[in-house]
Amino acid sequence: SHQPPGGGQQGHVTSEGSNRDVTSVHWSPDGTQVATGSYDGIARLWGVDGSLRATLSHHSGPVFALKWNNKGNYLATGGVDKTAVIWDVSSGEVRQCFSHHKAPTLDVDWQNNTHFASCSADTDIHVYRLGVDKPIKTFSGHKNGVNAIKWDPSGSILASCSDDHTAKLWSMKQDTCLHDLKKHT
Numbered sequence: 001s002h003q004p005p006g007g008g009q010q011g012h013v014t015s016e017g018s019n020r021d022v023t024s025v026h027w028s029p030d031g032t033q034v035a036t037g038s039y040d041g042i043a044r045l046w047g048v049d050g051s052l053r054a055t056l057s058h059h060s061g062p063v064f065a066l067k068w069n070n071k072g073n074y075l076a077t078g079g080v081d082k083t084a085v086i087w088d089v090s091s092g093e094v095r096q097c098f099s100h101h102k103a104p105t106l107d108v109d110w111q112n113n114t115h116f117a118s119c120s121a122d123t124d125i126h127v128y129r130l131g132v133d134k135p136i137k138t139f140s141g142h143k144n145g146v147n148a149i150k151w152d153p154s155g156s157i158l159a160s161c162s163d164d165h166t167a168k169l170w171s172m173k174q175d176t177c178l179h180d181l182k183k184h185t
Contacts, residue, residue, distance in 0.1 A: 029072040037063030054092045065107040078105030084118040107148045111155040119146035
């Protein structure tokens with residue numbers, strides 16, 4: 001096999017350095033902590049004084065998204081390992097792990113303090129209730145990966161955006177999208 005001069009090490013970032021990219025950040029509702037997600041698979045909770053308060057380690061690959069619920073007692077994380085994980089912030093323990101996506105989980109968002117949604121490169125959006133093992137609703141309709149999701153302030157309509165050049169609006173009251181926002185091409 002051909003090796004470049006220097007064994008191929010020159011000019012390359014080592015895996016030790018490259019796996020620490022920070023992918024996501026979100027403030028706690030009371031403003032006393034900030035959560036960060038990283039390529040090393042760890043979510044971290046930080047105080048406003050810069051102190052590391054907790055290290056949340058469960059994902060087997062990069063954490064792509066994280067969000068606090070409004071009450072501030074749970075943190076949802078989503079990762080390349082296709083899972084969405086709910087953390088009990090006070091104990092730092094996993095409250096529940098959801099593994100229904102077939103590709104990396106790209107975003108998570110809370111509908112209220114006990115219900116949240118996750119989206120994935122697999123084109124699906126799942127809505128979960130804590131304590132229930134399977135999605136209580138799945139929205140299918142995007143033709144490419146779903147990059148981001150966000151509930152409206154009332155928690156009744158979920159917006160999603162995708163690599164299929166669309167954004168869509170979804171309601172828990174129906175299976176198909178409410179509106180297909182296609183004028184992005």
